[in-house]
Amino acid sequence: MVRCSCSFLRKYGNFMDNLRLFTKGGAGGMGYPRLGGEGGKGGDVWIVAKKRVNLKQIKDKYPQKRFVAGDGANSRISALKGEKGLDCEISAPVGIIVTDERGQIIGELNKEDDKILIAQGGLGGNLLSNFLPSKGQKRIIHLDLKLIADIGLVGFPNAGKSSLLSKISHAKPDIADYAFTTIRPQLGKIMYNDLKQVSVADLPGLIEGAHLNKGMGHKFLKHIERTKQLLFVVDITGFQLSSKTKFRSAFETVILLTKELELYKEDLMMKPSLLAVNKMDLPDAKDKFSELVKQLQNPKDFSHLFGKDEIPGKNMEFQHIIPISAQTGEGIEELKNCLRISLDEQSNQEKEKFSEKQLLNLRNSNLLYSDLSSKYANVEITEFH
Template sequence: MVRGSCVLFRKYGNFIDNLRLFTKGGSGGMGYPRLGGEGGKGGDVWVVAHNKMTLKQLKDKYPQKRFVAGEGANSRVSALKGSKGKDCEIPVPVGVSVTDENGKVIGELNKEKDRILVAEGGLGGKLLTNFLPLKGQKRVIHLDLKLIADIGLVGFPNAGKSSLLSKISHAKPAIADYAFTTIKPELGKIMYSDFKQISVADLPGLIEGAHMNKGMGHKFLKHIERTKQLLFVVDISGFQLSSQTHYRTAFETIILLSKELELYKEELQTKPALLAVNKMDLPDAQDKFHVLMNQLQNPKGTVQGTACTLLRRIDRTSCPQGSHIQQQKPLEIRAFYRKVKE
């Protein structure tokens, strides 16, 4: 195994995962009635995928978020057939889903140079249109990014996902003793001295009913689709969102998280998973851990098969104290990732 140590975790601040854009195809060119000349077609608007592009870069570069293609050339004596207007290309990151204002999916861009036509240019003036040009198509589109990461951190609010990242890396995510500290995805890369790297996505906490879009569940669950492996982070003391909701043990938390993924999209259950049992510095944590291990090994009909068998490894952690963290650092994550790839 290649030796490597974590040298940097680059955090991408102000992460943006969706944008609303106005697009308009170019108008056609005027026809030439006396000589039967045909005006040029208006330019089209395309969305094109680029590996090194981000939605934040797109927003910063085009703050108006308006994209209009060029107009077709008018027909004239020296060129009876007018030339086509200039196309407009919108550079977007790979992994973007494009929808219209009504939520209808126009298409997805899953690899470099994928392209989708979002607004068509108008026809040039000709005999059928009384030599008058047609206007280009107007369309409001939504760009929805599904993160592409090697490892996705999954858990209920306040489980310690951000704290875990801060211990295994140089990242300094927002950490506080209340739920929903992470309100948007954080994407970064753990880079090693041999120049290998693993991307990690710290996803906002899920809640029960996320598969039905409770707590913006679909907005967060969509990112899990684009991760190669999952790292479940679970509080050994269990989870309770509020005094009005049921208390869940650590075992129930694992089952519920797994169930939310399955109900949202069944194929998510096939992703290999690692489990980090966090907050092991709390009183009675060791006793609770032994109970949890017994429940995972002997679910007694509570689990529908795959929820436990997908867990490739279980680690005990205590993020505030750092115990069991420095020993594993990202090497354990890397070893897990390499093993799954092989």
């Protein structure tokens, strides 16, 4: 049975991944008609990516959630050109997608110091506007946090994702003997001997129906979108959320996780994926692992275990299947090596594709130049004296 205490609810309430803000650019300054003076432009509102910032800090520091830039200075005899109003900068965490009220994407903050112009200041009064200034732009925006990581851990509750993250990285996630240990995304880094770092995101456990937003499914599934690769983590003994839900074997767990990702966003099926089979230190684990591998090699032979709406249109093709024990450390080094190999292969493929694209663009530009040269080769040039 799943234990859900008051402390769980309080802790979950401290995690925020969406925030709605009101922003307004500053008004322009008045012009000076008698001397043709121009008022200063109003300040702009920007969002800037900063480390060690989270959305809850923004909400706590600015409870009104209003951000207004300074007005431009009026034109005057001592300064015919009015000064620009002060810009307003909102510090936000890396990994933010900024959208407007209609859901249209304004921009993304993918690395520290990335900036997005949110609301422009109004123009100062000048001759064209009869020396009257314009108001600043008003905009209601949403800051939507989607983690950026190399690897995203995917699994049902109690699969051992938190224990695994603590083994492969320096992260210290909460670990307990009940299902929903992870209630907010945790980030860790794997450090390799050559100083290469791989970031890993432990996402809260999915449940069946997550794509329908059951168990806050959308809140956590969206973080998977911003990871380069997926690492499925399953319990070799199977999984049962509570006495009221069906028991699922390790094989069923893999299929149902795949289906949840497919139903949420089919593009997720294109991500390179690996499978870590956890708790291999338990009795009969090796026999169960052999059975799981056979089932994954021929999944259609076991379709009778599922309802029609539970079978994914396409099964995940795992690049590596690694038996591990987060408890004893068995297979952890092999898993880290497989993750590194898989990421390096993906990086090399992306570089090759980029090089091919650049080469194709170069060839096309050369062909275009060649066509133009041949077209005008016989054109007579008349000289004027």
